[in-house]
Amino acid sequence: MTQVNDCxxxxxxxxxxxxxxxxxxxxxxxxxxxxxxxxxxELAWLGGLGYTGHLNDRWESY
Structure with a gap:
């Protein structure tokens, strides 16, 4: 599942x-x-949003 901090x-x-x-x-x-x-x-830009590296992977909190 998607894991990101609230902010x-x-x-x-x-x-x-x-x-x-x-x-x-x-x-x-x-x-x-x-x-x-x-x-x-673009991967670096997505990384700035918290993206972990795969379009079907997940977003993680730091």
Whole structure:
């Protein structure tokens, strides 16, 4: 299951995060600059949101 701290989770919810990287959420990330190729730069950007490294993995608290 998704594991994020409350502060980070609330921030993600504010951005439209539903708990899973659904197509809708993935497209929302695209509108924020994610191209879909998930380059190193984009992985670093996702990491800044707490992303652990796999689109179907999980988000963790620090």
């Amino acid at each position: 980070k989770y609330n921030a993600l919810i504010t951005q439209g995060y539903t708990g899973n990287i659904t197509r809708m959420w993935y497209e929302h990330l695209g509108s924020m600059g994610l191209t879909g190729n998930v380059s190193e730069r």
